[in-house]
Amino acid sequence: MDTGTHIVMGIALGGLAMADPVVASHPITMTAVISGVIIGSLAPDVDTVLKLRDNAVYIRHHRGATHSIPAVLLWPLLIAGAISLIFPEANLLHLWLWSFLAVFIHVFVDIFNSYGTQALRPISNRWIALGVINTFDPIIFGAHVLALTIWAFGADPVWTISILYITLFFYYLARFALQAAIKKAVLNTIPGASAVFVAPTMRFFHWRIAADTERHHYVGRAYGRTINIYDKFMKKEMPENNLIQAAMKDKNIAAFISFSPLYRWEINEYGDIFEVRLIDLRYRSNDYYPFVAVAHLDKECKIINSYTGWIFSEDKLRKKLDFSHN
Numbered sequence: 001m002d003t004g005t006h007i008v009m010g011i012a013l014g015g016l017a018m019a020d021p022v023v024a025s026h027p028i029t030m031t032a033v034i035s036g037v038i039i040g041s042l043a044p045d046v047d048t049v050l051k052l053r054d055n056a057v058y059i060r061h062h063r064g065a066t067h068s069i070p071a072v073l074l075w076p077l078l079i080a081g082a083i084s085l086i087f088p089e090a091n092l093l094h095l096w097l098w099s100f101l102a103v104f105i106h107v108f109v110d111i112f113n114s115y116g117t118q119a120l121r122p123i124s125n126r127w128i129a130l131g132v133i134n135t136f137d138p139i140i141f142g143a144h145v146l147a148l149t150i151w152a153f154g155a156d157p158v159w160t161i162s163i164l165y166i167t168l169f170f171y172y173l174a175r176f177a178l179q180a181a182i183k184k185a186v187l188n189t190i191p192g193a194s195a196v197f198v199a200p201t202m203r204f205f206h207w208r209i210a211a212d213t214e215r216h217h218y219v220g221r222a223y224g225r226t227i228n229i230y231d232k233f234m235k236k237e238m239p240e241n242n243l244i245q246a247a248m249k250d251k252n253i254a255a256f257i258s259f260s261p262l263y264r265w266e267i268n269e270y271g272d273i274f275e276v277r278l279i280d281l282r283y284r285s286n287d288y289y290p291f292v293a294v295a296h297l298d299k300e301c302k303i304i305n306s307y308t309g310w311i312f313s314e315d316k317l318r319k320k321l322d323f324s325h326n
Contacts, residue, residue: 001135002135003045004136005137007042008145009106010038010040012164013102013105014037015148016157016158016161016162020098029094029095031087031090032083032090033090033094035083036080037101040079040099040103041102041103041105043066044072044075044106045106047061047062055252055308057255059255059259063116064117064118067119068119068121068122069119069120075099079099079103080096083099107119111129112172113131113135114131114135114200115135131179131199132176132200140171143168144164147163178204179200182207182209182225183198185226186227191213192213194212195211196211197209197210197281206222209222210281216232217235219232219284244276245301246297246302252308253278256308257278257293260282263281272298273304274298275297290312291309292309292311293307293308294306294308305321307321
């Protein structure tokens with residue numbers, strides 16, 4: 001989920017913590033716990049700072065180690081330990097328990113996005129992405145803001161947040177049901193489809209779709225159960241030549257492949273420069289495919305420059321590549 005949603009989730013969890021008699025009866029513990037759940041709701045996304053290094057590192061590691069099983073166990077210890085230094089009279093056990101719940105919920109809800117997490121590391125490095133909730137879901141965010149507003153006007157926080165969570169539970173069930181219906185509609189629309197990808201958008205009934213058959217890539221949108229196919233690409237085997245082998249070793253190309261299960265490729269020649277481009281088919285937007293990896297190589301198959309990330313115009317992509325070359 002996005003940072004704003006994680007913040008309101010943390011505040012809401014602070015309201016639910018009032019159900020704990022130890023928290024509700026001890027003001028210092030209450031203050032410490034509210035601080036702990038808000039920090040815990042944000043802590044796993046500390047790896048966002050990897051963007052400052054480069055996109056390849058960020059794509060490979062975001063929601064990786066910081067969302068793993070050891071991290072889920074370690075974050076609450078660090079948070080509770082740090083806060084106890086500020087509030088030494090707070091109940092340490094209950095501070096740790098609620099901080100742990102905040103961290104766990106953060107990692108858990110991220111699983112429902114199409115980006116997913118490596119939540120089972122070190123048992124498995126597989127990305128878990130259920131793809132039923134957009135990274136920013138206005139209904140989930142709005143429901144939290146509404147509940148927090150009702151609490152601010154004097155409603156009982158435990159009952160208010162409990163009703164919120166029960167409502168969202170059924171909302172998630174509805175999202176799963178709609179996703180299953182769309183996948184079935186895609187299979188009916190594209191006979192022989194495999195690797196069907198259905199990704200949510202900020203609109204409840206609007207979903208991105210991509211699918212493979214033996215010979216083609218298909219990209220489109222779903223509006224409820226109505227499937228509209230916008231693009232159809234002939235599948236091509238990637239050649240095994242020196243150019244491709246050199247490009248595959250580039251860190252940006254490698255990061256893209258580790259993240260994107262459904263993509264097509266292009267090789268273009270511009271004078272003495274060869275361009276290898278990989279295009280993620282899952283995120284078509286306004287007739288453009290914004291998530292790409294591009295590598296430029298010379299005639300000796302040496303990397304001149306490369307880039308991977310979100311780019312919404314060719315001009316911006318060229319500027320990124322020129323910058324990386326300089």
